[in-house]
Amino acid sequence: QVQLVQSGAEVKKPGASVKVSCKASGSTFTGSFVHWVRQAPGQGLEWMGIIYSSVGNAEYKQSFQGRITMTWDASTSTVYMELRSLTFEDTALYYCVRELAPNDYWFESWGQGTLVTVSS
Amino acid sequence: QSALTQPASVSGSPGQSITISCTGTYSDVGRYDYVSWYQRHPGKAPKVIIYGVSNRPSGVSDRFSGSKSGNTASLTISGLQAEDEADYFCTSYTTSRTYVFGTGTDVTVL
Numbered sequence: 001q002v003q004l005v006q007s008g009a010e011v012k013k014p015g016a017s018v019k020v021s022c023k024a025s026g027s028t029f030t031g032s033f034v035h036w037v038r039q040a041p042g043q044g045l046e047w048m049g050i051i052y053s054s055v056g057n058a059e060y061k062q063s064f065q066g067r068i069t070m071t072w073d074a075s076t077s078t079v080y081m082e083l084r085s086l087t088f089e090d091t092a093l094y095y096c097v098r099e100l101a102p103n104d105y106w107f108e109s110w111g112q113g114t115l116v117t118v119s120s
Numbered sequence: 121q122s123a124l125t126q127p128a129s130v131s132g133s134p135g136q137s138i139t140i141s142c143t144g145t146y147s148d149v150g151r152y153d154y155v156s157w158y159q160r161h162p163g164k165a166p167k168v169i170i171y172g173v174s175n176r177p178s179g180v181s182d183r184f185s186g187s188k189s190g191n192t193a194s195l196t197i198s199g200l201q202a203e204d205e206a207d208y209f210c211t212s213y214t215t216s217r218t219y220v221f222g223t224g225t226d227v228t229v230l
Contacts, residue, residue, distance in 0.1 A: 044222070045211075046221070047220065105172070
């Protein structure tokens, strides 16, 4: 089974950007969809968007439109999620999640999570 | 899109069965058979235990089963074991082409 290995914890100031990486180990993302999900302290999980690795285009939850970008590097089988104009409310644990086959509609593998802390 | 509603906690004794509900709307749970369930132990990555309402991935114990009626999906754990103590959450695809998650349920084995 694939392992999704995410980059380490980040501390950012309000207004800054963060870029989190997610690398597939033991497999690739080719043919899969990759989602990003976050969980703020004491809150539930929130779906942020999806990148279609085969074509490289992405769709984002409306509330993140304009300040989020998901990209895919096929050469390293790594997916990236960049979130800009950070506020304190963006403090959360961010997960990358693989949907193994297109239109499975479920999440086959999860990364270990990357803690992003927004602090002045 | 509001979160799917789950009970905050459910408990049971070893060997018993427990059921966790996941209530949404006709825009998500009621509309599609794309409800999945995940188990998460503290500090670990979530693991899928049910997909497509009632399907178990390879390697998942048959003590876990799922069902759906109307806008409510359910996860049943039979023959409760100590290792089942974890956080469980559901998720559903929605008519907005997004996903919505459940509020999460802490399962305690007494």
